Amino acid sequence: MTQDNSSQDNAAGQNGGGDLFNTAAGWVLFAAGLGLGLSILSGKFFHGDKPERPEKLGYVIEGAVEEDGGGAAEMSMAEALNKMPAPELVAAGEKLFAKCQSCHTINAGGANGIGPNLHGTMGKALGGHAGFAYSAELKAKGGAWDWDSMNAWLKSPKAYVSGTKMSFAGLGKIEDRAAIAAYINAQGSNLPIPAFTAAAPTDDATAAAEDEAGEMAAEEAGTDPAAAAGE
Numbered sequence: 001m002t003q004d005n006s007s008q009d010n011a012a013g014q015n016g017g018g019d020l021f022n023t024a025a026g027w028v029l030f031a032a033g034l035g036l037g038l039s040i041l042s043g044k045f046f047h048g049d050k051p052e053r054p055e056k057l058g059y060v061i062e063g064a065v066e067e068d069g070g071g072a073a074e075m076s077m078a079e080a081l082n083k084m085p086a087p088e089l090v091a092a093g094e095k096l097f098a099k100c101q102s103c104h105t106i107n108a109g110g111a112n113g114i115g116p117n118l119h120g121t122m123g124k125a126l127g128g129h130a131g132f133a134y135s136a137e138l139k140a141k142g143g144a145w146d147w148d149s150m151n152a153w154l155k156s157p158k159a160y161v162s163g164t165k166m167s168f169a170g171l172g173k174i175e176d177r178a179a180i181a182a183y184i185n186a187q188g189s190n191l192p193i194p195a196f197t198a199a200a201p202t203d204d205a206t207a208a209a210e211d212e213a214g215e216m217a218a219e220e221a222g223t224d225p226a227a228a229a230g231e
């Protein structure tokens, strides 16, 4: 009898131990599952592991440099200055000057603002407007404002004069820089606009253009869907 009892006790003890183990294992699994679930969920909402930056910023920074695709070489300043008749170019420049007006006046005798008055700037020494506290860097640069220096300056003031006080990113298009330079030039300077004659197309360029035209014609004929379907 004693043996029976003890065996029953043992069995009961084992069952009890098993229940306890199962319960504990259940909690461990539950906790693990919960943890996993939470980390998946939080991963959906927060990307702590990689800093994110939208592909396109939702706002435009006035005056920020526009990156031009890089590809083709930019036209020369002389060409950009001769793209349209001078009065039209100056008018375009006057419109673009809106980007500068928060800091610059350009009328004769106009007040200095955040930046110096720009009347008669073309042809004048860099940093040469009386009564304006230029950065040491701009004053040290030397030279006079001409078409080329103005082009380089307006493309990226910081690249042209590192340490300049002009916090303006620059104008990405040479057409815009030419127009503004022409407008500034028309306000009290009047430097001559450099001559530009388009180079005659070379034989190579003509041949390439002809090839391209031929290819396009062939493509059009070959890809006509009606012709392909035999309708």
Ligand code: HEC
Pocket: 063, 096, 097, 099, 100, 101, 102, 103, 104, 114, 115, 116, 118, 121, 125, 126, 127, 128, 129, 133, 134, 135, 136, 137, 138, 154, 163, 164, 165, 166, 167, 168, 180
């Ligand atoms: C946020 C204000 C600001 C804006 C916008 C700005 N500038 Fe300036 N500009 C300055 C300051 C400041 C200086 C003086 C820079 C220095 O001392 O380094 C300056 C200097 C210049 C100079 C040199 C003048 C000289 O006497 O040597 C030119 C030219 C000029 N700016 C043209 C422009 C044009 C054109 C635009 C618009 C496309 C423009 N700036 C937009 C603040 C500005």
